[in-house]
Amino acid sequence: MPEIKAQPEQGLHKVLDKGFVRLIEFMGGDQRAVDSARVSFGSVSKGEAQDKKLVEYLLANGHLSPFEHSVFQFHIKCPIFVARQWMRHRIASYNEISARYTEVQDEFYIPEAFRAQDRINRQGSVRNGALEQEKMLAIYDRAVKASYEAYRQLLEAGAAREMARMVLPVSQYTQFHWTINARSLLNFISLRADEHAQYEIRRYADAIRDVFMEKMPWTWEAYAKLHEKKNH
Numbered sequence: 001m002p003e004i005k006a007q008p009e010q011g012l013h014k015v016l017d018k019g020f021v022r023l024i025e026f027m028g029g030d031q032r033a034v035d036s037a038r039v040s041f042g043s044v045s046k047g048e049a050q051d052k053k054l055v056e057y058l059l060a061n062g063h064l065s066p067f068e069h070s071v072f073q074f075h076i077k078c079p080i081f082v083a084r085q086w087m088r089h090r091i092a093s094y095n096e097i098s099a100r101y102t103e104v105q106d107e108f109y110i111p112e113a114f115r116a117q118d119r120i121n122r123q124g125s126v127r128n129g130a131l132e133q134e135k136m137l138a139i140y141d142r143a144v145k146a147s148y149e150a151y152r153q154l155l156e157a158g159a160a161r162e163m164a165r166m167v168l169p170v171s172q173y174t175q176f177h178w179t180i181n182a183r184s185l186l187n188f189i190s191l192r193a194d195e196h197a198q199y200e201i202r203r204y205a206d207a208i209r210d211v212f213m214e215k216m217p218w219t220w221e222a223y224a225k226l227h228e229k230k231n232h
Helices: 030-041 048-060 065-069 080-086 133-156 161-167 182-192 199-215 217-230
Strands: 012-015 019-027 071-079 093-096 173-181
Touching: 012 199, 019 199, 030 048, 030 065, 030 217, 048 217, 065 173, 065 182, 071 080, 071 182, 071 199, 080 173, 080 199, 133 161, 173 182, 182 199, 182 217, 199 217
Parallel strands: none
Antiparallel strands: 012 019, 019 071, 071 173, 093 173
8 A cells, every 4th residue: 555645735734743634525514514404394595694694503503414425535634642532423425545555654743841730620631831742852852762762673674564563652653634524524623623622633624624614604603603602
């Protein structure tokens, strides 16, 4: 399987130190959701103003199947630990680069700073100025470099790629294609752009939100209004 490579084209959103989000293809849009809803009544578009109101009505009342007819396909590059959180979103299609078929590149996520464990939210983290950042980053850097050197040595000694990869950490970058409908994508954004999500995946959710806003502005505007209303 050849390595998946991002094309240097418009639409590439850089994320973290080496990652990115790129929209490959898009089908549908706000009007597709409207048309898919109106077909239930044998009806057609009634003009932009009425169609936008219909989008708001659909979202507000949980009539979400019309949004499944708009589909996004992305090319994602992210650390493995981010990808494993990502793939919990199962109403989507994934094809990931395989370290059984290709040799892993020397690409690992290097955080700008370490965060401390949140004492209230057991799965969260918080910024802490008391941490010895230089010391922690040095420990991290040594571990990442040692793991990759071990990987290379195992390959040179004749180990299969599928076994040599076992020494690599979850900070290694991976790449995958992700195809998802607009309904499921809104769910992804609502969960992964939330302040309780891990910082690294939030950065990806922010980039994807920007793509969604551009491609389906009526839907995003209605969703944002509804989300704000629920939170107040």
